[in-house]
Amino acid sequence: MNHEQSRSLYDRALSVMPGGVNSSVRATRPYPFFVDSGDGGHVVDADGNKYLDFVMGYGPLLLGHDLPKQVQSAIQQRASEGPMYGAPTEVEVELAEFVSRHVPSVEMTRFVNSGTEATVSAVRLARGYTGREKIVVMQCGYHGAQESTLVEGKGDDTSPSSPGIPSSFAEHTLTVPFNDKAAVHSVFEEHGDDIAAVLTEPILGNYGIVHPVEGFHETLRDVTEEHGALLIFDEVITGFRVGGLKCAQGKFDIDPDITTFGKIVGGGFPVGAIGGKAEIIEQFTPAGDVFQSGTFSGHPVTMAAGLETLRYAAEHDVYDHVNTLGEQLRAGLTDIVADQAPEYTVAGTDSMFKVLFTREGPDDQTGHCEAGCKQRPDCPRYEYCPKNGSDVKQTETERWERLFWPAMKEQGIFLTANQFESQFICNAHTEEDIEKALDAYKEAL
Incomplete structure (x- = not known):
């Protein structure tokens, strides 16, 4: 070549x-x-x-x-009507309604601009909702280019994995190996009252593809409920790809408190989303006190692309x-x-x-x-x-x-x-x- x-x-x-x-x-x-x-x-x-x-x-x-004609037409129509407005549009409501109809755990959604922004906002939301500071992530897991999860180390002995991140960020991030149920129990026994959330991909998709062993997700669900922490599924990769319209959580029959989305939900345009139980998602401003905002959030072209992509997928096998x-x-x-x-x-x-x-x-x-x-x-x-x-x-x-x-x-x-x-x-x-x-x-x- x-x-x-x-x-x-x-x-x-x-x-x-x-x-x-x-x-x-x-x-x-x-x-x-x-x-x-x-x-x-x-x-x-x-x-x-x-x-x-x-x-x-x-x-x-x-x-x-x-892209199929109905998807291409929706994108072109939105783009021809003006790039963006700084005001809500009907199409973002329609996409949020579509997500809520099909993903069992999602009652409300906040749209953002990338998977990284979604996980950053989800971590902030979990900390604000619980009043706690520590989060648990999987060793070698990836949740975007954000300070709270760019860490390395084991358990509570963690440090930033990139220059430019203050060590104080890593102090609030605990790690366990994916699929290690004993390690999950151990970290909660030691830090359970301080843990705001467990953040994990349902399937590791950025570090090989690794399936959960039998009972691992159930362990995460049980231990977070027992200790008053939240379970966050990062479905930026698996969302609307694994498990179809119900996503990976539907495939594995797990009901997380918060789910982050990206990629397919924007139909190929920049997107991220945080979905979950209404009482949790409503803690975002302006309904609640956890600050979250963005100039391009809910961009009409992206919303149209995502909605028509998902509609097409649902209607055409x-x-x-x-x-x-x-x-x-x-x-x-x-x-x-x-x-x-x-x-x-x-x-x-x-x-x-x-x-x-x-x-x-x-x-x-x-x-x-x-x-x-x-x-x-x-x-x-x-x-x-x-x-x-x-x-x-x-x-x-x-x-x-x-x-x-x-x-x-x-x-x-x-x-x-x-x-x-x-x-x-x-x-x-x-x-x-x-x-x-x-x-x-x-x-x-």
Whole structure:
């Protein structure tokens, strides 16, 4: 493939943007390709190279790059009526009503502009509602670029994971490993009266794809209720992708107090949202005292894109299509891995997938999960499959980034740029796309 134009653009970008990118995950070796346009389930770069796209904007593009007419028309109509107003519009009410009708735990919603803003606001809300300061997050979990969750360490021995964050922020953040029920009980036994909330993804989606073990979410729900803390589900990635319109909380039958959304709920435009029980969400200003505001919150173009995307998904069997393709892809990857790299782990559910370059596996593959790790105790891979972010961190991340990702790119397959970020299927993908991807995996592995 020729990448002369992308390299030229990267050289220009280095002069005016730090690292040549506006999001660190876009920095690939030796330099990123620059996208010129999207085409259904593909992207075309500045040099005219076409790639089968499984990045999908890091999750927002449930429908792909070619939007259906009803979605495109709604976006164009809103944009033609004026960029924004600094006043409420009917479409934001309609989107909030749609979310409340379909997500069991959500009675009220406050729209914001990004997943990071949603989790920042959710943490502030939990602290304001409970009058407590400490929060519990999962080790290696990611909840956006916010000071309260950019921490490292174990339990109450935490420190900021980035320069520029005062250590006092980390003092109020406690960590436990995902899927470690004993650690959850231990941290609440020691700090329960000071904990405002537990913040977790229902499935780790920014550190590999890791399913909850049986009973983990139930433990979180029980222990937070027992100690008067809130349970916050970060569904920025899984919301309206895993579990369909009921989201991952519906799939796992868990009722969190607060849910954060992003990505799909904005239909590909910048968005975030905080939803939950009315008595909690009403603590936001102006109804309550917890300050939250934003110039672009509830932007009419974003609201229209999100509403029509979700309506289209509900009316046109989108979830059946993408989930079927996801099952097909993960099943094919499982067969390839069993033959070529039996120590590797295929992960994912619904329209999410990933091959984790784990270093060990069982001798006998009989009876293992056939289309993505589900953390079944009776699976022969159970003791080898990653259970938390630390396990994923021990995989062959350098091999994935230095050898595997470039090999897939050269075959015209666009994957997320590291071992940790999830990959996604969209409604524009076809069975032929899945077969092409499987052939590429077979060659690259």
